[in-house]
Amino acid sequence: MRIRATVAAVSGALALSALAVPAAQADDAPSFREAAAAALEADRNAPAERSAFAAAAAIGDLDVSFSGLKIAAAVKVGTTNKVSTTVTYKIKHGADVDIKSADFATGPYIYKGSYEQPVNLLLGDNPATCTATSATTATCKGKIDVYPAYDELINSDSGTWRAGALALDYATEQFSDQGALGTTKVQRISRLTVNASPEPVKKGKTITVTGKLSRANWETHKYHGYSTQKVQLQFRKKNSSTYTTVKTIKTSTTGQLKTTVKATVDGYYRYNFAGTTTTPAIKAAGDFVDVK
Template sequence: MSRRGKTVKASLAAAALTAASTVAPAAAHAEIHDAQLTSAFDRLSHDRVATFTLKAKSSDGIVDVEGAVRNPADAAPYATLSFTLVDGTNKDGTWQATLQTDVEHHPGANIAQATVRSADGSTLSPAAAFVDCFLTSVTDVGYAPKTIDIEHPDVTYQGRVMVQKYRDEPLEPAEGATVKAGNGSARTGTDGGFAFTATDPSMSVAVARQGALCGDSAPAPLTVVKQATETTARLVSVRPTAEGADVTVHGTVMRRGSAGLVPVSGLSLTVDYRQDTAGAAAAAPASGDWWPTTGADGTFDASFSVTRSGRLSIETPGTFYLTGGSVDLGRVDLSRTARISGPSFSPRGPLAYRGSLEVTGTLAGDWGPIAGAPVFLEFSTDRKTWTRATYNKTTATGGFDFFTADAHTEKDGYWRVRYAGDGLYKPLVTPPTYVDVRYGTSIGGFNASPEPVKKGKSLTVKGQLFRYMDKKLPGPGAPVSIYFQAKGSSKWAQVAVVKTASNGWFSKAFKASKDGTWMASYNGSASYLASDKPTDYVDVR
């Protein structure tokens, strides 16, 4: 079928569609149901009588069926129908009516509509269509040339249009009928013959329904030699804006004619831009000229706006005379630089073995926070091989908060935050931050006794140092500092340093001189964190 001239179908299907769209029931009631109106019409019979059959049911009984016939071209009905019950009862029956058709005055699609009334006053209006016209045939079709191209498109058609009015009568010429093919047309002569030339041809010759004639068509299959197209295009500019970027493309479409390349004018192209959506919701369609049209010289310009990076191509459609194709302009990178404020590590100093490490920060871009973005906390012992410790997504304000306490916090190492990037922002990683991991310690069983103690008598300060590795163990050979704060004073004085025994216990005797508080503290080492600082008050009398 031609791109411009479509085969004209017989008017029967069109009339049926018209009837279906214009004769919906005026009202539907439960009292009348299963109502259906059908039509039967033999266009080749001499009597040309249409018969209408109504089947309907009603629990209250149908008391009246009447009908009317109209032509969609007329405002009012041109005939009435008188229905008679021919089978069954008024509660479940069949009614019929007939109409002597008039093809000269009411040709084409006609609509019959029945009005069914039940004893309780309910009504229903089913409808049916029939087409009244003389059967038409397009015969003896010839055309030349059989092969065409864009440089030689003219085709001359010839043939005859014949009409059959009755079944037992031969075909006769249809004089004055309009025949079309593509942009060419002619009216038939007294012998039904026609001849005309189309400069924009089609693959069929058609007679539309006209007057008392039905429509018909005959194939005229042409061989079309398509010429190849060559599309060139380049990205002229990408101008970033707060919303995304304005992209401008310039190009040319040429065809390979018999004498060389020739511009293709008036051709509508398609800009195909596949936006990145990884790590973000699919981008909404952007605005702009996505369907540029070539000018007289075959050139085109397209300007459109996009919000994310993506891949750009220009699609050239295939036409009746030309092949299609596409040109890939590659990737348009609109990625901008993101930044991470922080990250901040807590605790700031050495981290306890298998302790809790919290890392916080904010991810932002050129125009504010980046929300809902995946960010990763990574760990390495040598700054070469990195493993992912945990994962999170940024909040509406771009913030992230990692909290980890696992095998990664068993050893010293480096930590960093990675943002994978998306179609709008480039990926980034923060500089490595070194975190020193040490074993935790604590002092248990701390006591200064006796209590109270007489002035000048001896008192003993003791306790046990523990270290925490995979389990709680005594801390041997470690220096523990003992402090004293006299009653009423705000200053602590270091009064002794003692080493723990193999079982972690330490002990030191002092001469009691005044009331005050005793405290013990392990100050840590390269492998161990400082301990807690338990205290004990002693009353000296």
């Protein structure tokens, strides 16, 4: 398992890289991310302790199990800015587990690939906060924190990820880990432009509508054109609030869009991209055309 740029192999375990997060984040309890990564690595390196049902049951020697995890349907990540998404879940623990102790910590994580051999994994900077609902149950809320500027992701990481949760006891070095608690999509943020010309235009004349669909490239930290994607050209009349689809075209190999229509009435043209598993949907702001 790799945890791209967030952790590095140190003394046989995974530890937080000094370059993994900005200096402003360095004091935000990196010990949790460090310890959580080490626990997950230890779990994945001990297959003998897992059964065929490992992904559906809590693994480890700390008496904590997890359920009811909820996470956003998609985590949309650009090229540089930190992105955080909130995760809620429930825990059930043994009577000997003190969740109020300073030695106890729990948090969510998401992973790409299989539970046993994930190709990437993302954690939160800080442990989740938990509120007891009984002597042995609690509800918890934590975050997944993503730093695209620090190479935590590569482009092939986009798509569907699974969610898990873990719990740690710093004093005893016990932990519990459970995967397959939910799913989310980690997506490359999209951009879409439109320009309709000439403006103004005589009624019945041809309008050329150009634009570009691009998306975040996590490896170059820039936005590049999204090729051969279906995009709708839509129009709404000047005094209307409803867009209708005029035609559907495809982007070029560089993400460019270009088509023509006949001018009939004043109104707004825009491009509408429905999105894919790896890239979120987006609508360009309407470009007004005055028809004389």
